[in-house]
Amino acid sequence: MDAFYASAEQAAKPSLRGKPVVVGGLGMRGVVATASYEARRLGVHSAMPMAQARRLAPNAAYLVPRFALYRTVSDQVMELLGRLSPLVEPLSLDEAFVDLEAGGVAEDSVSARAVGEQLRTVIRAVTGLSGSVGLAGSKMLAKIASEEAKPDGLMLIEPGTERELLAPMSVRILPGVGPATGDHLRRAGMTVVSHLADAGEAELVRLLGRAHGVALHRMALGHDDRPVVAERDAKSVSVEDTFDVDLHDRVRVRTEVERLASRCVQRLRGAGRSGRTVVLKVRRYDFSTLTRSETLRGPTDDPTVVREAAARLLEAVDTTGGVRLLGVGVTGLADFTQEDLFAQAADAEHAAGEAAAADIPPDDRDAAEGGATGADDREGEEQPxxxxxxxxxxxxxxxxxxxxxxxxxxxxxxxxxxxxxxxxxxxxxxxxxxxxxxxADPLPLVRDPEDYSSWPASLPKSLSGPVSEEGEESSP
The missing domain is CATH 2.30.30 (SH3 type barrels.)
Known part of the structure; x- marks a missing residue:
């Protein structure tokens, strides 16, 4: 989907259409979640501090996210994708991989393009929003194609053209090449994908290690054999808050940790899950981030157990100087709970002194929601x-x-x-x-959507009708 949160807000608010819109946390330390294309032309982009965005686009509309609306639209889009194939792999609220061949709706470039164009039309008719489609023989290339097609476009990468397409692109376009790896490759004189392909596997292994080097060389040649996986089981459930003013009071910090633990358990139960490992995240005044974890005897969804474990983890963290962000998460998810809660709590208390630093990132959607609302979402507190x-x-x-x-x-x-x-x-x-x-609850973005309940029962005409030499459909 194109600039998803901001586009949804523009669709819901006629007065904002065609104007710069920025969605994210509005506090002093808020972060941009999404910016409309009008705001992007002014230099605003996601993950930018909100204070910087306001300097670049002082006249933009600044809005707090409405995840209830975004999830509703996401569910509509994912339901449409599910009609095309049993293999749909969601990446986030607004992005997914679809194996068209597994759904029997596409078997070559012509049929794939026809389905992709029809999909864009149906998404706009049902949701009022635009999406971009990337079509290719692998997940990596389809992802790249969808980014190149934005906004509101379609790009198909023909088999056999992968290396030619990738060659001039920045190495950062490849999965697994972040800022650190990109800088390391730049110092070695490799800035575009063709440099990686020409360097050879041995050189990349020498620079990056065997696993990363081999994988990166294959991707530089256009190879990606990862399958589309329909069930992407969540690895964690977490919440976090960034505070407008650093917290110095140790009692207040503990209160916030317990509140976050309760919210985390609410999400855990809402997903029908339990978890075995409790994770505490603390970002201090100097931007240093500490992560501590404690593994319980068995999975639980008991708020008391999670709160007490998070509080014990806090005791091992030095908060002198102030705290700007706190987060609580649960990993090691399961579909059942440990019944012996008293024994579990005692076991966890015994393990409290053994809590060690761990680098466990929070679940993307939960962290985005918690971080975006920031200090505006203080449950159980007296607010202005x-x-x-x-x-x-x-x-x-x-x-x-x-x-x-x-x-x-x-x-x-x-x-x-x-x-x-x-x-x-x-x-x-x-x-x-x-x-x-x-x-009030959000209103639907489309008042009277067209009826696509039977889509795609009848395949696009270009899949079934004869095609003339000029590439246009001939009459049946």
Missing amino acids: AARRWPAGHDVRHDVHGHGWVQGSGVGRVTVRFEEPWSPPGRVRTFRVDDPELRP
């Missing part, structure tokens, strides 16, 4: 009244109907009243405690 009205979120007024929050502060909240299918609406301001104003 303005915090109840996050910018961009939906509201309903008894008189004026559905709208969204443009901003709030000094005891007031400003609302623009409009719906996805209405003209740009009027703006009104209310007291934050106005009894006629209340939060």
Whole structure:
């Protein structure tokens, strides 16, 4: 999907269409989750500090994420992909691999392109949003093609053209080449993919080690034999918060850790899972990040057990100087729980002193949600009244109907009243405690979507109809 969060917000808010929109955490230490293409032209991009984004695009609309809406749209898109093939591998809310051959809907370049074009049309009709399609013989090349096709396009990499296509591209386009590896290769004189292919496997093994060197050389030649895996089981469930002001009070830090542990267990239970290893993440005032973990006797979804384990892990962390981010996660997921909770808690307490540093990244979607809302999502705390009205979120007024929050502060909240299918609406301001104003659920982005319930029962015409020499369909 193209600039997914920002595009969804523009589709939901007629007054923001064609204007720069930035979605992310709005606190002092917030981070950009997604920027619309209008904002990207001004230099704003994902993972950028929000303060920097505001300097680059002072007149953009800055909104807090609405994950309920994004998940709804994501479910619609994934359901459409599932009709094409039993092998759909989601990568995130807005991206997935699809094995078209396994679904029997494509067997060559012509049929694959036809399905890809029809898919783009159906996604737009059902969700109101645009997506870009990359078609190729492997996951790596399909991913590259989809990025090259953005926004709102389709790119097909013909078999046999892979090396020619990849040759001039930056080495950073290949999976597994991050900033550190890219810098290491640059110092060795390798900046584009053709340099890796020409260097040979032996040289890359010498530079990067056997596993990474062999894999990277194969990818530079256009080879990627990873299958599309339908079930990508989550490895962890986690939540984290970044604080507007460093936390110095040790009691407050512990309270935040326990609150995060409770939220983590809520997500764990919501997914119908349990976990065996509790992970604590602490980012200190100097940006150093510490991760500690404790493995229990068996998997659990008991909030008391997880809270106590996280609190014990905190005791082994020096928070002198201040804490800017905290996170709690659970890994080693299972579909059952350890019934002997008392024995488990005792076993965990015995292991508390053996907690060691571990580099376990949080689940992408959960971490993004926790980090994006940041300090605005303080469950169980007394918050300023303005915090109840996050910018961009939906509201309903008894008189004026559905709208969204443009901003709030000094005891007031400003609302623009409009719906996805209405003209740009009027703006009104209310007291934050106005009894006629209340939060609301997001509206569908498409009011009357076309009926695609039978899609793709009938294959695109280009799959079944004869094709003339000019490449156009001839009449049946």
